[in-house]
Amino acid sequence: MLSILIPVYNFNCSQLVKDLQIQCLSAGIEFEILVLDDTSTLFKTENRVINTLEGCSYIESEIHFGRAKIRNELGRIAQYEHLLFIDSDARVDRSDFIQNYIDNCNQAEVIIGGMKYSDQAPKENALRWHYGSQREFSQAKERNKTPYSSLISFNIMFKRSTFKAFPFDEGTIDLEKGGYGHEDTLLGLKLEANQVSVYHIDNQLVHDYQESNEGFLKNSLVAVEKYVYNPTFRKPETVQQIKIFRVFEKIKQLKMIVPLSFCYRLFGKLMKNQLFSSSPSIRLFDFYRLSYLADYYRKNHKNYGAKQD
Known part of the structure; x- marks a missing residue:
């Protein structure tokens, strides 16, 4: 039924995995949660707890993949029909998150749940919050008006066959420059060019990482x-x-x-x-x-x- 695929780098995603696992067990579906660590130097001990959870695996890579390649690798090793990619800095704040994806899994070849932010801006390092709240959050009704240009891979589900045919573009990523920026745009263009159906739903996850102003600005310039x-x-x-x-x-x-x-x-x-x-x-x-x-x-x-x- 469902493979939940989480790339991680220097972030503690153990609570995210626990929350997702509880919902999968409650839904009574066949599932796996695969977390692939992209040569992190932090939080490995915390994330190894994931291996003790039923249906969950924490895989520590010895080579550095980068943003696109690590998602493609997760898609390659996943075993179920539906592939749900979630960023490691997401937070689940609704009890029906998994059920919503199950209920909508046949609406299109690609289903996008969306992203939102906490209600209050952080007192420090507020740039990422303000940008995300103003530019990255929108309701599904608005996103479905431009389904391909509104594509964000933070919280996205593919049919397995679709992802195999249209993986993330690894050729445009320059790891020496950080491999950051516009991967989602290229994926949206590829899906649109091949008339792959995309449907947005209101099933947002909270973007829970308080990135430093300096870090966010640097990545934006890259x-x-x-x-x-x-x-x-x-x-x-x-x-x-x-x-x-x-x-x-x-x-x-x-x-x-x-x-x-x-x-x-x-x-x-x-x-x-x-x-x-x-x-x-x-x-x-x-x-x-x-x-x-x-x-x-x-x-x-x-x-x-x-x-x-």
Whole structure:
């Protein structure tokens, strides 16, 4: 029936697994929960408790997979018909989470439960919370209007045959640069191009990881760098799905890369201070990333074959 697949890196996901296991047992289904550790250095002792739970396994990898490859490896070793991928920093806050997926498993080849955040912003490191609350949370009714561009792999279920045919794209991930950013966009494009049915439901999990401002900002900048060094992200169909790249294309057409680059160099520290405050502006966050991309593009486009307009 159901394989629950959780990639983990330096995070204690033992409580998540316990909560999911209780619901699977209550539903009376055949299930397995596989946690694959991507060479963590922290929380291994805590996560080894998972091996004592019925139907659950904690697998410690000796090689580093990265974000896409580890999900594909989990899909490869899973045994059941439905593959439910859940990020390790998720939290279950509803007692019918598994049952909702069971009830909707035949609605489409891909079912997406969604993501939400806690009601209160953290007192420190608030940037990730504000961004996620404003940009990543939406009800299924809204997500189903644009099912492919609303795809988030934080909490997603595939039919086994579908995932085998359309795994995560490993070829666009640069592990040296952190392997971060836009994997979900590429998956959505691939599913849409192949007319794979996608259906969103209101079965959200709470994103429970309080990422540091510095860490989230760094990862966000790594993600926009892909426009310059990875030609996949300059393809028209990809640009169309990623708003910051669409805007940057217009900036190029208007010959505004140089002044935008200077904005980053002159005001970057001031913008960063605001973003690291208790009430960060997400519009300013957008502008900060855009100006950073202009500066990065200006300095590096010749090295990667990106055309200067």
